[in-house]
Amino acid sequence: MAEIGAAVEAGHAGDTATARARFDALWARVGERGDPLHRCTLAHHAADVQDDAHAELRWDERALAAADELTDDRARAHHASLQVAGFYPSLHLNLADVHRRLGADGPAREHLALARARTGALPDDGYGRMIRAAIERCGERLDRGDRSAAS
Structure with missing residues (x-):
């Protein structure tokens, strides 16, 4: 590590x-x-x-x-403090975002839905809020057809 x-x-x-x-x-x-x-x-x-x-x-x-x-x-x-369930929102978010940038909207939406479904495993802290906000931003970009890299 x-x-x-x-x-x-x-x-x-x-x-x-x-x-x-x-x-x-x-x-x-x-x-x-x-x-x-x-x-x-x-x-x-x-x-x-x-x-x-x-x-x-x-x-x-x-x-x-x-x-x-x-x-x-x-x-x-x-x-x-680690639980594997807490890894999944970020892992699916990353997959949703890269599929979005590649123009693969179907897989992007699938991973975005999986990320959203697993946010209950996130802590209610800065990290959890950051991932939740990033999921929403990714969804908004996907809905707009935005293929740009996240800033």
Whole structure:
């Protein structure tokens, strides 16, 4: 998780090329059958630093697939507050948004509906409010036919 965090920091600092390279190297080590928490976290953050929406979609799909294998016990072993159900609104939001930008309105609407349906698992805090607001913004953009990247 520390190595994933270092790659995330590189991305946040604007060095997306380094972040992508680190995520790719980590994925090569972890692989499709590695720890679901590591795969979910890595893929979720790797999607954020992609230059290509199709590559972003592949990473977002990996994150969702890993979450489907993740248990609450494994998540809580990393941090006592974590519940897998709380991951899904953000994971589906990301998929809705990338499908929206790619012009795939059907899948975008499906993932948006799944994100909305799972918001009850979000905490009533800044993070929960941020995800809920982002879901609504994505829906508004989808309804307008806006294909631009989120700002």
